[in-house]
Amino acid sequence: MHSLLISAPAAAIPVHVVSAANWPALQDQLSPANRSFALAQGFAARAGQHCLLPDPQGALAAVLLGIDAAGRRPDPFAAGRLAALLPASDYALSGEIGDPALAALSWLLHGYRFDRYRKPSPARARLALPEGVDGEEISLIADSAMLARDLVNTPASELGPGEIEAAIRGLATECGATVASIIGDDLIARNFPMIHAVGRASTRAPRLVDLVWGDPAHTKVTLVGKGVAFDTGGLNLKPDASMLLMKKDMGGAAAAIAAARMIMLAKLPVRLRLLVPAVENSVSGNSFRPGDVLSSRKGLSVEIGNTDAEGRLILADALALADEEAPALLIDFATLTGAARTALGPELPPFYTHDETLAAGIAQLGIAVNDPVWRLPLWPPYDGLLDSKIADVNHISGGGMAGSVTAALFLNRFVEKTKSYVHFDIYAWNPSTKPGRPEGGECQGARLIHALVKRLYPRS
Numbered sequence: 001m002h003s004l005l006i007s008a009p010a011a012a013i014p015v016h017v018v019s020a021a022n023w024p025a026l027q028d029q030l031s032p033a034n035r036s037f038a039l040a041q042g043f044a045a046r047a048g049q050h051c052l053l054p055d056p057q058g059a060l061a062a063v064l065l066g067i068d069a070a071g072r073r074p075d076p077f078a079a080g081r082l083a084a085l086l087p088a089s090d091y092a093l094s095g096e097i098g099d100p101a102l103a104a105l106s107w108l109l110h111g112y113r114f115d116r117y118r119k120p121s122p123a124r125a126r127l128a129l130p131e132g133v134d135g136e137e138i139s140l141i142a143d144s145a146m147l148a149r150d151l152v153n154t155p156a157s158e159l160g161p162g163e164i165e166a167a168i169r170g171l172a173t174e175c176g177a178t179v180a181s182i183i184g185d186d187l188i189a190r191n192f193p194m195i196h197a198v199g200r201a202s203t204r205a206p207r208l209v210d211l212v213w214g215d216p217a218h219t220k221v222t223l224v225g226k227g228v229a230f231d232t233g234g235l236n237l238k239p240d241a242s243m244l245l246m247k248k249d250m251g252g253a254a255a256a257i258a259a260a261r262m263i264m265l266a267k268l269p270v271r272l273r274l275l276v277p278a279v280e281n282s283v284s285g286n287s288f289r290p291g292d293v294l295s296s297r298k299g300l301s302v303e304i305g306n307t308d309a310e311g312r313l314i315l316a317d318a319l320a321l322a323d324e325e326a327p328a329l330l331i332d333f334a335t336l337t338g339a340a341r342t343a344l345g346p347e348l349p350p351f352y353t354h355d356e357t358l359a360a361g362i363a364q365l366g367i368a369v370n371d372p373v374w375r376l377p378l379w380p381p382y383d384g385l386l387d388s389k390i391a392d393v394n395h396i397s398g399g400g401m402a403g404s405v406t407a408a409l410f411l412n413r414f415v416e417k418t419k420s421y422v423h424f425d426i427y428a429w430n431p432s433t434k435p436g437r438p439e440g441g442e443c444q445g446a447r448l449i450h451a452l453v454k455r456l457y458p459r460s
Contacts, residue, residue: 002139004083004111004126005104012092012128013060017079017103019096020045020068026095038064047075050082060087067096074098076370077436080106083125084438092128100130101138102370106436108142114153114440137266141450144261145443148254152428152441156230156247160204161278164227164253168209168276171257175264177213177272192277192321193295194302194313199279201234201287208318211274213264219457220327221263221270222418223449224318225256226311226334227278234281234307235289248441249311251428252334253278255446259333262450270457275322277314281307293391297321298414303388305396311336312395312410319414326417329456333424333445339403340425343376349426349444350376352408358420362452370436371448373424376405383409 001007018026023045027035034053043051049066065082067074076098082091083106097103107127115121129135151159151167165181172179184205187196192208199206209227228249232238238246253276260274288294292304294313297320302313311334322330340350351373353359359375366372385397385406393413397406408423415421426444433439 001129001135002108002142004108004124005135005139006090006126006128007135008128012090013062015063015065015079015082015091015093017065017067017093017095017097018045019074020066022096034061047078048081050085052086060089063091075435076102077106077109077434079103080110080436083107083111083127086125088123088125090126090128093130097130101133104130104133104135105138105142108138109145109436110438112146112149112438114150116150116154140265141262141447144258144265145446147261148251148258148443148446149441151254151257152248152251154247156280159247159250160229160280161199161207161227162204164229164250164276164278165207165209168211168257168274171261172211172213175213175261177211177264179209179211181207181209183207191297192317193297194317195277195279197288197292197294198281198310198314201284202280202282204229204280206277206279208321209276209278211260212272213260214271215269216271218269218271219329220273220325221329221453221457222273222275222322222327222331223256223260224275224315224322224330224332225254226250226252226315226332226336227276228311228314229278229280231281231308231310232283234283234310235287236306236308237283238308245429248428249335250278251426251441251444252311252332252336252424254428254441255333255424255426255443258443259446259449262446263453266450266454267459268453268457269459270453273322273327275318277318279310279314281310296414300393300413301391303391303394305394309396309407312407315411316414319411323415323417326419328419329453330415330418330421331424331449332411332422333426335428336425337404337407339407341427343404344374346427346429346431347372349373349424350404351422351424352376352378352405352412353420353422354378355420355422358422361455362422362448365451365455366448369447369451371445373445373448376408378408378412379405382406386410
């Protein structure tokens, strides 16, 4: 079980989670001194408010946490913020905690620290496992999400294509999977020309990493993650501000790795495949150029409209490989477009699929596990925006509109045999700290997909 969880709440300090409506009733249960203290502190149970209540000797006796959101749905992760605010001790939630599993998960997720380059954090606040919550399951989910965050937060100087492969090989060892990789010029020989073209300018060789796990007789589920270790933009060089966070351009790979870990360690009855094209989009004399025409694994010729739209190129080759064995479910994660952020912001990734039943399930589960997403359309009339005068397709649209949609439509051309295909255009970063989501690298979509696969293919 996770180090921030304890199983025995007997000596834990109570944390009273309370809304404004129920605050008067809770006041009656407090000692006169604590009631006066809380009111003097201005505690009114508003969302984000907390108050530490002392005992007569001045030690911490209890904590109040407000969740009232002025008529809006309380944040299921509200309790998590206390993991970074309370002094080191053991705590137990009570009152209006909502979904206890999400409350406990938020505590673990908010307690995450990226300490690779600084002194480790001192002892921290631990949470007593709420009744009825599976501590092993939420620990598995939290640890997988933290693995993804660590990968995203690691600077590109120490996380290139080879290190992404090493992370996947470590996952395979942990979970009993097999891994193969195709590296450098072997990508040309094995017909992955677009992965090679995007990564060939870097001194760190491009590669396709292929993990397989599970009984071959089980339903095939395949995850694909965009693994651009760093994106300069190539010859269409990014400006300084846009390049600053490009260590996170492998956030799709990180999310796919996290989802794969959750599925494998939960021993869900699927035959899982994880494909990660891992490259660095650099600048050198052999960089691919705007106006070039690339061949693809699927056989489509692709005109390059902008070298800064490299992610969809490497995904296209990987998706074509995945599609060749016609899995029942194919999912890709990618930090693909700024247009997605313009449309929905950093917290709500869009997803695309033709499967109406699957789309409804994804939307519902996103809310249920507090890993929200929003469906955008694979709008057929916009397919014409990808027309090329010299190739089968241009990989970007001719104008500045619907950029996330046209990127999804481009990827959709490389998937034909798969029963159900879903594309997630994620951000993989928290610009500011919110409950359960500290500033920095984020694992978006993985918890949702774990829940989806668990629902579709439950253990007997």
